[in-house]
Amino acid sequence: MAKVKGDIIIDIEKCKGCELCIEACPQDSLERSRQVNNKGYLYIVKVLDNCTGCTNCALVCPEGGITVYRKTETGKKQIAKIDNVTQDMNIEVNE
Amino acid sequence: MNERALIDDEHYEHTLRAEHTEIIDRENIVYEKPGTLIDIDMHYCPGCGHGVVHRLIAEVIDEMEIQSEVIGVAPVGCSVLAYNYLNIDMSEAAHGRASAAATGIKRVMPEKYVFSYQGDGDLAAIGTGETIHTCNRGENILFLFINNGIYGMTGGQMAPTTLEGMKSTTSPFGRDVATMGAPLKITELIAQLPGTYYVTRQSVHTANNVRKAKKAIRKGFEYQKLNKGTCFIEIVSNCPSNWKMTPIESNHWLNDNMLPFYPLGDIKVPKNGGK
Amino acid sequence: MKELKLMKGNEALAEAAIRAGCDAYFGYPITPQSEVLEYLSREANARTGMVVLQAESEIASINMVYGAAGTGKKIMTSSSSPGMSLMQEGISYIACAELPCLLVNVNRGGPGLGTIQPGQGDYFQSVKGGGHGDYKLIVLAPATVQEMSDFVKEGFELAFKYRNPVLILTDGALGQMMEKVELFPQQERKFEELDWAITGKPESRPKNAITSLHLKAEKMEEINIHLQKKYREIEKNEIRYEAIDCDDADYIITAYGLVARICTKAAQLARKKGIKVGVLRPISLFPFPYDVINKYADKVTSILDVEMNAGQMVEDVRLAVNGKVPVEFYGRMGGVVPDPEEILKVLEEKLVGVAV
Numbered sequence: 001m002a003k004v005k006g007d008i009i010i011d012i013e014k015c016k017g018c019e020l021c022i023e024a025c026p027q028d029s030l031e032r033s034r035q036v037n038n039k040g041y042l043y044i045v046k047v048l049d050n051c052t053g054c055t056n057c058a059l060v061c062p063e064g065g066i067t068v069y070r071k072t073e074t075g076k077k078q079i080a081k082i083d084n085v086t087q088d089m090n091i092e093v094n095e
Numbered sequence: 096m097n098e099r100a101l102i103d104d105e106h107y108e109h110t111l112r113a114e115h116t117e118i119i120d121r122e123n124i125v126y127e128k129p130g131t132l133i134d135i136d137m138h139y140c141p142g143c144g145h146g147v148v149h150r151l152i153a154e155v156i157d158e159m160e161i162q163s164e165v166i167g168v169a170p171v172g173c174s175v176l177a178y179n180y181l182n183i184d185m186s187e188a189a190h191g192r193a194s195a196a197a198t199g200i201k202r203v204m205p206e207k208y209v210f211s212y213q214g215d216g217d218l219a220a221i222g223t224g225e226t227i228h229t230c231n232r233g234e235n236i237l238f239l240f241i242n243n244g245i246y247g248m249t250g251g252q253m254a255p256t257t258l259e260g261m262k263s264t265t266s267p268f269g270r271d272v273a274t275m276g277a278p279l280k281i282t283e284l285i286a287q288l289p290g291t292y293y294v295t296r297q298s299v300h301t302a303n304n305v306r307k308a309k310k311a312i313r314k315g316f317e318y319q320k321l322n323k324g325t326c327f328i329e330i331v332s333n334c335p336s337n338w339k340m341t342p343i344e345s346n347h348w349l350n351d352n353m354l355p356f357y358p359l360g361d362i363k364v365p366k367n368g369g370k
Numbered sequence: 371m372k373e374l375k376l377m378k379g380n381e382a383l384a385e386a387a388i389r390a391g392c393d394a395y396f397g398y399p400i401t402p403q404s405e406v407l408e409y410l411s412r413e414a415n416a417r418t419g420m421v422v423l424q425a426e427s428e429i430a431s432i433n434m435v436y437g438a439a440g441t442g443k444k445i446m447t448s449s450s451s452p453g454m455s456l457m458q459e460g461i462s463y464i465a466c467a468e469l470p471c472l473l474v475n476v477n478r479g480g481p482g483l484g485t486i487q488p489g490q491g492d493y494f495q496s497v498k499g500g501g502h503g504d505y506k507l508i509v510l511a512p513a514t515v516q517e518m519s520d521f522v523k524e525g526f527e528l529a530f531k532y533r534n535p536v537l538i539l540t541d542g543a544l545g546q547m548m549e550k551v552e553l554f555p556q557q558e559r560k561f562e563e564l565d566w567a568i569t570g571k572p573e574s575r576p577k578n579a580i581t582s583l584h585l586k587a588e589k590m591e592e593i594n595i596h597l598q599k600k601y602r603e604i605e606k607n608e609i610r611y612e613a614i615d616c617d618d619a620d621y622i623i624t625a626y627g628l629v630a631r632i633c634t635k636a637a638q639l640a641r642k643k644g645i646k647v648g649v650l651r652p653i654s655l656f657p658f659p660y661d662v663i664n665k666y667a668d669k670v671t672s673i674l675d676v677e678m679n680a681g682q683m684v685e686d687v688r689l690a691v692n693g694k695v696p697v698e699f700y701g702r703m704g705g706v707v708p709d710p711e712e713i714l715k716v717l718e719e720k721l722v723g724v725a726v
Contacts, residue, residue, distance in 0.1 A: 060300075063136070
C-alpha cells in the first residue's frame with residue numbers, strides 16, 4: 001500500500017518540553033519522556049511509528065528542534081554516530 | 096551521568112542530536128530548521144511564540160535568498176536578543192524606538208530589506224508616536240508586532256493590549272477599563288493611515304496558523320521591493336510564564352480570549368494584489 | 371580660489387554638512403537651530419543626494435541617527451537644549467554601541483523651556499556624559515561662524531577615527547549671527563564598508579550586531595573598560611584650545627564659545643588700562659585642556675572664568691588649577707549675554723582688586 005510515511009528527529013537537547021508538538025500531532029505519536037535532558041526538561045519523544053510527515057509538530061516547535069523527513073520504500077541502512085558517551089557508538093537503523 | 100543514560104533506549108533513533116542527522120538523505124527532508132536560524136538555545140520560556148516567529152523570519156529569508164540584504168531591528172523586550180538567533184545583521188534599539196532606528200537604516204540603505212521586531216509594550220505604549228509616524232510616512236519597512244498582551248521581560252505587567260479583566264502584576268484584580276483604559280487595537284488604528292500598504296493579523300498557536308503567518312511574513316518582505324508603503328504584521332502570541340499557564344493552556348486561552356478581541360485576518364490588503 | 375560667503379552660523383553649519391559629504395540628517399524644529407533643518411531641506415538632497423528627514427520628535431530623530439549610523443555612513447542631527455535633553459537616552463546608546471555620528475547643540479537659556487536666547491547651561495550635560503551610564507562625547511565649542519563650518523568636517527573625522535559621537539556645542543547667538551565664512555570645497559559622498567557596520571550580512575563575514583546590551587556584568591565591565599581606554603586615548607590626542615595673549619599675562623580669563631570672544635575684547639580694554647590679561651579658550655571641552663590651564667596657573671596671579679551659566683566649566687578650571695591660584699567666576703544666566711565692559715569691571719573688582 002502506497003501510504004505516505006514520514007519520520008521525525010527531535011533534538012532533545014534543544015527541547016524545553018512545552019508539549020505543543022504533542023498537541024499538534026494528529027497521529028498522537030508523541031509523548032513526554034520519562035527522563036530529563038541536560039537543561040532539566042522532560043523532553044518529547046516519538047512513541048508510535050505512524051508518522052505521516054505532516055510537519056505540524058515542527059511548525060509549532062518554538063525551538064526549531066524537529067526535523068521531518070520522508071521514509072523511503074527501499075530503506076537503506078542508515079548509520080548514526082553518537083560521540084561523547086562512555087564509548088563512541090555506531091548505530092544501525094533499519095527501515 | 097553521561098548522555099547515553101539520558102536517552103530512552105527504545106526511542107534513541109528519534110532523539111539524536113541535530114549534528115547526527117547525516118543518516119537522512121537530503122532529498123528526503125520535508126522540514127528542518129532554517130539555516131538563518133542560528134543553532135543555539137534560545138532564552139525564551141518553554142512554549143513561547145517568539146521562537147516560532149524567529150524561525151519563520153529565518154525561513155522566509157532563506158527561501159527568498161536575501162540573507163545579505165536584510166537588516167533587522169529588535170528593541171527592548173523579550174526579543175531584544177533576537178540578534179543572537181538570526182544570522183543576519185541586526186541592531187538593538189531603545190525601548191519603543193525600533194521603527195525610528197529602522198527608518199534611519201532604510202533611508203540610508205533603501206535597497207535593503209529592513210524589518211523591526213517589536214512587542215506590544217514597545218510598539219503600542221512607549222513607541223506609539225514612532226509607530227504611527229513611521230507608518231504615516233509610509234516607510235518601506237516591515238513591522239513584526241508580537242502581541243501577547245503583557246510585558247514579558249519585566250515580569251508580567253499590564254500592557255496596552257492587555258484584555259479587559261485580564262490579570263497582570265500591575266492589574267492584579269483584572270484590567271479595569273474605567274481607570275486603566277481599554278486594550279488598544281493599534282493594528283486597526285495604523286491600518287487607517289495612508290502610508291500603510293499591507294496590514295494583517297496572524298497567530299502562531301496552531302500549525303495551520305503558523306503556515307498562514309509565514310505566508311504573511313513572506314508578503315511583508317516581498318512588498319518592500321515595491322516601495323508602496325509600510326507592511327505591518329501583528330502576531331497574536333502567548334506568554335505562558337506571565338499568564339501563569341502551561342504552554343498548551345496558554346494557546347487555548349489565546350484562542351478563546353485573545354482572538355475574539357483581536358480577530359485574525361488581513362486588515363488592509365494591496366488593491367491590485369500586490370503587483 | 372577661496373569661497374567666501376556671509377552666512378548665519380546655523381546655515382554655515384548646514385552648508386558644511388553638505389560639503390563634508392554627510393549622508394543623512396534627521397532633525398526636529400526648535401529655536402534657535404531650526405535654520406539647520408530648513409537649510410538642509412532646501413539644499414541638501416538636490417546637491418548630493420543626502421537624506422534629510424524631519425522626524426516626529428527629537429527622540430525619534432536621535433534614534434534614526436542611531437539606526438542609520440549603524441550602517442557606517444555619515445549621519446548627523448542638531449537640536450537645542452530641551453531637544454538635547456530628550457535625546458540623551460539615545461546618545462547613551464550611541465556612545466555604548468560606539469557609533470560615529472555628529473550632534474549639534476545650539477544651546478539656549480534654561481532650565482525648563484527657558485528662553486530662546488543664547489546660553490551655556492548645557493556644559494555639564496555635554497561634557498560629563500548627559501545621559502545614563504559612563505560615557506563621553508567629544509565636544510567641540512566653536513567661537514566663530516567659520517568654526518561652525520570647520521568643526522563639522524573635523525567632527526566627522528573625529529567621530530570615525532574613534533567610533534564615538536561628536537558634539538558641537540554652540541549657542542543661540544552664534545547660530546543666529548552672520549559672519550564671513552570661508553567654505554571648504556565639496557567632498558564626495560562615498561560609502562566605505564566598515565567591518566562592524568550593519569549593511570546586510572554577506573557570505574564573507576559573520577553577522578554584525580549593533581547593541582549596547584550586555585547582560586553579564588563582567589562583559590559590561592569589559593565594554594566600560596574599553597570605552598574608558600578610548601576616552602584616555604582621546605584625552606591624549608585631541609585637546610584643542612586657543613591661548614590669546616596668555617604668555618605675558620598676569621591674569622587669565624577662561625571662557626568657551628562666543629563668550630571667549632567677548633572676553634578677548636574685555637582683555638584688550640584691560641591692556642589699554644595697563645592690566646595684562648590673556649584669554650584661554652578651550653575648544654575641545656571634552657577632552658578638556660587641564661594641563662594647559664595648570665601650566666598657566668604657575669605664571670598668573672589669578673584666573674577669572676566667564677560663562678553664560680551659573681558656573682559649570684569653572685569646576686573644570688578649578689580642577690585644572692588645583693588650588694595654585696584663586697579662580698573667580700562671573701556668569702550671566704537665562705539668555706543674557708555679558709558685554710566686554712561688565713567683564714572688565716568684574717576683572718578689576720575680583721582679580722586686580724584682590725591682587726593689589
